[in-house]
Amino acid sequence: MYSCSEIFEDKSFMLEALKEAEIAAKNGDVPVGAVVVCGGEIIARAHNEREHGGSAINHAEVLAINEACRIKGGWRLSDCTLYVTLEPCPMCAGAVINSRLTRVVYGAKDARAGAFGSLIDLRSYPFNHKPICVSGVLAKECASILREFFAGKR
Amino acid sequence: MYSCSEIFEDKSFMLEALKEAEIAAKNGDVPVGAVVVCGGEIIARAHNEREHGGSAINHAEVLAINEACRIKGGWRLSDCTLYVTLEPCPMCAGAVINSRLTRVVYGAKDARAGAFGSLIDLRSYPFNHKPICVSGVLAKECASILREFFAGKR
Numbered sequence A, B: 001m002y003s004c005s006e007i008f009e010d011k012s013f014m015l016e017a018l019k020e021a022e023i024a025a026k027n028g029d030v031p032v033g034a035v036v037v038c039g040g041e042i043i044a045r046a047h048n049e050r051e052h053g054g055s056a057i058n059h060a061e062v063l064a065i066n067e068a069c070r071i072k073g074g075w076r077l078s079d080c081t082l083y084v085t086l087e088p089c090p091m092c093a094g095a096v097i098n099s100r101l102t103r104v105v106y107g108a109k110d111a112r113a114g115a116f117g118s119l120i121d122l123r124s125y126p127f128n129h130k131p132i133c134v135s136g137v138l139a140k141e142c143a144s145i146l147r148e149f150f151a152g153k154r
Helices: A004-026 A060-072 A090-098 A139-153 B004-026 B060-072 B090-098 B139-153
Strands: A033-038 A041-047 A080-086 A103-108 A132-135 B033-038 B041-047 B080-086 B103-108 B132-135
Touching (some): A004 A080, A004 A139, A041 A060, A060 A080, A060 A090, A080 A139, B004 B033, B004 B041, B004 B080, B004 B103, B041 B060, B060 B080, B080 B139
Parallel strands (some): A080 A103, A103 A132, B080 B103, B103 B132
Antiparallel strands (some): A033 A041, A033 A080, B033 B080
């Protein structure tokens, strides 16, 4: 069961991920933001820096997971939750599996590249870790910031 | 068609990836190595640093792609080839797609987590880029270094 306080907590951390997405947009990057939460505290936050940082690896999730590993002092994030405004692509969903993140909460679905249920669901394959996935938290807000960004590009 | 000189070139770059895998083994990391080649030259080389670097993101492919982006000054590696000793996992196969790498050459297949043909084939989904994949180059040598590493762990 999903309690009222859990829903409130998920929304509150997603708002922090949205703040990161806003930074990406200001830098000219597709606005996706992420935070990693451990023991009720945000231990890492990041935003998409593909253009700004000039690397295909620089998705918000990968940068946040990398920073969380640095903070935790190792590659296992098995007591952590990742909040991300957009459904992870295969690279980022793979990073979630590799880091043993317990839980992933994402906002908007990504029909074009989403790898936790939309285009493909990596949880349906026998990898050695299967994270809990929650989708649709502040989905409207998470989709809206993307829509506005792309409308501004036209 | 795959010419003799191409086969020779692929083997020669895979030997360089194997040298990287050896460094990983010496550091206590699962021995996987990678190089990125552009215009016939190695522009980036890396080995698995999951334990040594303490991050789930630190697979050889991701580190090599990140370095290649830095060298090329941007996230698109569309005129490059990645050589890697082991079939990429979903994170790394996703990184190959995201970076628009033209070609991936890998050595040993990975039945447990391979995402370019073994457990799953990401190229069978309609992502906006489909790399050319060549498998089995120095497969015996690439599998052997892994087998020896795990035998030593027992």
